[in-house]
Every structure is written in structure tokens, then in C-alpha cells.
Amino acid sequence: QKEVEQNSGPLSVPEGAIASLNCTYSDRGSQSFFWYRQYSGKSPELIMFIYSNGDKEDGRFTAQLNKASQYVSLLIRDSQPSDSATYLCAVKLGRDDKIIFGKGTRLHILP
Amino acid sequence: GAVVSQHPSRVICKSGTSVKIECRSLDFQATTMFWYRQFPKQSLMLMATSNEGSKATYEQGVEKDKFLINHASLTLSTLTVTSAHPEDSSFYICSARVEQGVGNQPQHFGDGTRLSIL
Numbered sequence: 001q002k003e004v005e006q007n008s009g010p011l012s013v014p015e016g017a018i019a020s021l022n023c024t025y026s027d028r029g030s031q032s033f034f035w036y037r038q039y040s041g042k043s044p045e046l047i048m049f050i051y052s053n054g055d056k057e058d059g060r061f062t063a064q065l066n067k068a069s070q071y072v073s074l075l076i077r078d079s080q081p082s083d084s085a086t087y088l089c090a091v092k093l094g095r096d097d098k099i100i101f102g103k104g105t106r107l108h109i110l111p
Numbered sequence: 112g113a114v115v116s117q118h119p120s121r122v123i124c125k126s127g128t129s130v131k132i133e134c135r136s137l138d139f140q141a142t143t144m145f146w147y148r149q150f151p152k153q154s155l156m157l158m159a160t161s162n163e164g165s166k167a168t169y170e171q172g173v174e175k176d177k178f179l180i181n182h183a184s185l186t187l188s189t190l191t192v193t194s195a196h197p198e199d200s201s202f203y204i205c206s207a208r209v210e211q212g213v214g215n216q217p218q219h220f221g222d223g224t225r226l227s228i229l
Contacts, residue, residue, distance in 0.1 A: 032217075034218075036220075041202075043204045043220040043221060043222050043223040044155070044204075044220050045220070046217050046218075046219065046220075049217045088154065088155070090218075097160070098145075098157060099157075101154050101155045102154060103153070103154040
């Protein structure tokens with residue numbers, strides 16, 4: 001089982017709708033979870049991080065964490081065309097200092 | 112805050128050339144930096160963890176003699192791709208982490224270096 005799994009997409013969402021991105025991880029000891037946005041040809045940019053079960057909101061973005069289900073998600077409200085990018089889920093493993101990235105979900109916001 | 116600068120942004124060179132990439136933390140100190148490689152439409156793959164003042168820790172399958180890492184100061188790590196070949200062509204990205212609360216801080220990425228070996 002891969003350590004961090006994401007649906008590769010593309011996920012197409014109409015402008016103004018809510019985009020929901022999902023991620024599962026295998027290491028039960030993981031404590032820190034991150035969402036990065038990566039535009040084509042660019043390096044990743046941190047969107048949000050979450051450490052505790054529940055929801056964390058920042059503007060149009062909400063991260064949700066469920067450690068029991070080993071599941072983390074990112075919701076983007078009022079989706080804009082500029083949100084079109086690949087979203088990378090990253091997990092800091094419980095056993096060491098490394099952060100492991102999923103393969104990313106390509107999000108396409110339809111104007 | 113937490114700005115990471117990476118240079119150069121793009122390199123095109125002939126096979127057999129050695130290429131040095133610099134990664135600097137501009138407004139914070141980083142005892143640990145990370146080097147990733149990303150092939151087209153693939154995820155970031157961690158190559159090595161760069162530790163200030165000590166040897167880098169390489170991931171399985173990454174040749175330490177091929178990818179030389181030097182972390183000589185708290186704000187600078189360098190990656191040298193020695194005798195580069197076309198299969199080394201990739202997008203190389205470094206990251207660094209603010210040291211407070213070390214374990215849980217997110218990594219901040221440089222802009223990446225696109226390496227093309229002819």
C-alpha cells in the first residue's frame with residue numbers, strides 16, 4: 001500500500017462550486033498533514049496544514065482530518081479558475097522526519 | 112516570511128557536465144533542507160535530507176556519489192549533479208523548514224531548477 005494516496009483526477013468543478021480533494025495515508029503514527037498547490041512548471045506552494053482531528057478553515061479553504069479513518073481532505077469554496085492546479089497531499093510520517101507526498105490531484109475549474 | 116531561494120531556475124547543458132544548484136533560506140535558519148526531484152506528471156520524490164554540518168541522508172536508490180550535497184551553513188545547501196546524463200533531466204526542488212517546533216512545521220519550497228541535459 002502506498003503511503004499517501006490521492007485520486008489523480010482530473011477533477012472538474014464549475015466555477016463558484018465547492019471542490020473536494022481527498023487523501024488517505026497508511027502510517028497511523030502520522031501527526032502532521034499538509035496541502036500544497038502546484039501550478040504546471042512551478043514548485044509547490046503551501047495552502048494549509050492540519051495537526052488535529054476536525055476541520056481547520058482559512059479563507060476559502062477548509063482542511064479536514066480524521067485520524068481514525070486515516071483520511072485528510074481539502075475543500076475549496078467558491079472555486080475560481082485560478083484554483084486550477086495540481087493539489088498535493090503531504091504527510092509527515094510518525095517514524096521519522098520525512099514528509100511524503102501523494103501524486104497529486106489535478107483540479108480544473110470550469111469557467 | 113519563510114522564503115526559500117533556489118538558483119539557477121533553468122540549466123541546459125551537455126552530457127557529462129556537472130551542475131550545481133543552490134538552495135538558500137532567506138529569512139530563517141534551516142539546519143535541515145530537503146532535495147526533491149520531479150519528473151513530468153509525477154509526484155515529488157525525496158532524494159536526500161541535507162543536514163548542516165554533517166553528511167546528507169540519501170533515500171534508497173539515490174546515488175550519493177552522483178548527487179553531491181553540501182550544507183555548509185545554516186542558510187545554504189547545494190546539490191551537485193555530477194557528470195549529468197540525459198536521464199538526469201528533471202525538475203529539482205529544494206525545501207527548508209522553520210526550526211521552531213521542528214517536527215510539525217511545514218516545508219517551504221524554492222522555485223525549482225529545471226535541468227535539461229542534451
